[in-house]
Amino acid sequence: MGIKIVLLVLFFAVMVAVGVYSRKHATSVDGFVLGGRSVGPWLTAFAYGTSYFSAVVFVGYAGQFGWKYGLASTWIGLGNAIIGSLLAWVVLGRRTKVMTQHLNVKTMPDFFGERYGSKALKITASAIVFIFLVPYTASVYNGLSRLFGMAFNIPYTYCVLGMAAFTAVYVILGGYMATAINDFIQGIIMLGGIIGVIGAVLSGQGGFIQAIRKMAEIPSDVPVTMGQPGAFTSFFGPDPLNLLGVVILTSLGTWGLPQMIGKFYAIKDEKAINTGTVISTLFAVVISGGCYFLGGFGRLFDNASIYDEAGNVVFDSIVPYMLSTLPDILIGIVIVLVLSASMSTLASLVLTSSSTLTLDFLKDNVMKNMSEKKQVRTMQVLIVFFIVLSVAIALDPPTFIAQLMGISWGALAGAFLAPFLYGLYWKRVSKAAVWASFVAGVGITVSNMFIGYIASPINAGAIAMIAGLIIVPIVSALSPKPDIGKVDQIFECYDEKVVITKKRSLEAK
Numbered sequence: 001m002g003i004k005i006v007l008l009v010l011f012f013a014v015m016v017a018v019g020v021y022s023r024k025h026a027t028s029v030d031g032f033v034l035g036g037r038s039v040g041p042w043l044t045a046f047a048y049g050t051s052y053f054s055a056v057v058f059v060g061y062a063g064q065f066g067w068k069y070g071l072a073s074t075w076i077g078l079g080n081a082i083i084g085s086l087l088a089w090v091v092l093g094r095r096t097k098v099m100t101q102h103l104n105v106k107t108m109p110d111f112f113g114e115r116y117g118s119k120a121l122k123i124t125a126s127a128i129v130f131i132f133l134v135p136y137t138a139s140v141y142n143g144l145s146r147l148f149g150m151a152f153n154i155p156y157t158y159c160v161l162g163m164a165a166f167t168a169v170y171v172i173l174g175g176y177m178a179t180a181i182n183d184f185i186q187g188i189i190m191l192g193g194i195i196g197v198i199g200a201v202l203s204g205q206g207g208f209i210q211a212i213r214k215m216a217e218i219p220s221d222v223p224v225t226m227g228q229p230g231a232f233t234s235f236f237g238p239d240p241l242n243l244l245g246v247v248i249l250t251s252l253g254t255w256g257l258p259q260m261i262g263k264f265y266a267i268k269d270e271k272a273i274n275t276g277t278v279i280s281t282l283f284a285v286v287i288s289g290g291c292y293f294l295g296g297f298g299r300l301f302d303n304a305s306i307y308d309e310a311g312n313v314v315f316d317s318i319v320p321y322m323l324s325t326l327p328d329i330l331i332g333i334v335i336v337l338v339l340s341a342s343m344s345t346l347a348s349l350v351l352t353s354s355s356t357l358t359l360d361f362l363k364d365n366v367m368k369n370m371s372e373k374k375q376v377r378t379m380q381v382l383i384v385f386f387i388v389l390s391v392a393i394a395l396d397p398p399t400f401i402a403q404l405m406g407i408s409w410g411a412l413a414g415a416f417l418a419p420f421l422y423g424l425y426w427k428r429v430s431k432a433a434v435w436a437s438f439v440a441g442v443g444i445t446v447s448n449m450f451i452g453y454i455a456s457p458i459n460a461g462a463i464a465m466i467a468g469l470i471i472v473p474i475v476s477a478l479s480p481k482p483d484i485g486k487v488d489q490i491f492e493c494y495d496e497k498v499v500i501t502k503k504r505s506l507e508a509k
Contacts, residue, residue: 007332022170048276126360172380180266248462253461407445410465413441437472
């Protein structure tokens with residue numbers, strides 16, 4: 001217990017110290033929200049990766065999908081690395097930086113307002129962000145608190161309150177720069193921790209080969225295997241179609257999440273884009289691939305403690321139980337690992353939500369003539385409000401972690417992914433198409449919450465995103481063309497000439 005407490009005290013002390021150090025960067029709106037748009041590749045890549053992966057992945061998703069799909073759940077991690085990180089940086093990174101800086105926008109709703117010339121779109125988008133980031137934040141608390149309960153026997157309520165308080169302190173003090181520096185520190189902890197944990201868990205099962213052999217011997221009469229022998233060690237697992245839905249939601253979903261896309265707004269230069277792409281992808285391979293690979297062995301830890309009174313598996317309890325048998329020092333590392341992942345994600349969520357509500361909703365609508373200082377103060381107050389609201393939901397969570405995250409990701413990415421992606425590349429996108437995407441993304445996710453016509457919220461989120469990608473070009477083709485002059489003016493930022501060295505670009509002969 002002493003080891004665990006010392007590690008936690010050191011961790012929290014460093015986080016707060018970084019917040020104090022970063023105060024000088026948080027005096028202006030641009031500094032507080034985007035770090036002055038001058039954040040380097042390592043900080044940006046780690047900020048992207050640590051915002052991507054939290055206790056939701058480590059506890060909720062790894063436990064649930066490892067149990068359902070066995071070792072094939074590793075595909076989810078690889079999908080996160082290739083689609084959610086590599087392709088996101090390649091397809092969105094440079095264009096997002098160039099256009100958002102040209103339009104002088106600081107948030108995703110601000111982008112919709114300026115790109116499509118609609119204040120109503122901006123306000124609606126800010127409302128969607130604020131409403132649907134709450135369940136995601138609640139899910140982050142939930143997953144972390146289960147591990148704290150296992151390691152320290154601390155009541156769930158105290159875990160939630162403690163994590164919320166420390167996150168609020170360093171985000172309010174240092175804004176984006178504090179979160180970016182802390183994300184880098186937390187990312188290093190995550191990389192070392194996940195490798196050590198995987199090694200220790202497999203060692204407890206007799207090593208990798210022996211663990212695989214045990215997984216292959218799981219009886220084929222388990223309902224999910226549909227009679228397939230060795231289903232949990234097969235290439236695509238017992239349920240490839242639903243596995244694909246999870247890959248789409250958790251990988252493509254990042255392309256439409258404001259807390260992820262915001263990292264591209266803040267990046268410094270071309271070198272930062274190129275270096276950040278590589279770092280972010282490798283980080284995702286190790287962290288996400290490692291989490292799902294570890295979760296894939298969950299059925300080897302089948303135990304009465306992971307079932308509820310009705311005999312149903314409590315997916316959120318699988319990974320904590322897997323880790324409960326580790327030595328104290330490793331449990332301490334795991335706690336700091338998941339705490340790192342969760343606090344970085346939580347910091348990104350609360351900063352995104354508070355900045356969106358302040359800059360896109362309150363400023364110039366509710367509160368006229370807000371000074372720079374007043375905007376920063378308002379965001380700091382709203383960080384507290386958002387944390388309190390999410391804590392209230394986290395203390396009485398309505399469903400499993402994965403379902404909470406699926407609802408949030410499905411609504412946000414379903415509404416935003418298509419109009420943001422097409423808006424960076426295609427001049428023909430119309431306001432009507434953006435409205436249609438907002439309605440479809442939120443409509444599919446919310447209606448499915450109440451009616452349940454799609455069995456899994458995860459698949460509902462994936463369908464919402466794909467629907468948006470189909471709806472936007474169709475509605476754009478059928479609706480009036482946008483003002484060509486204004487659109488050309490927006491896209492001229494891509495044609496601006498710049499001078500670079502030959503090692504960055506070869507001249508044409």
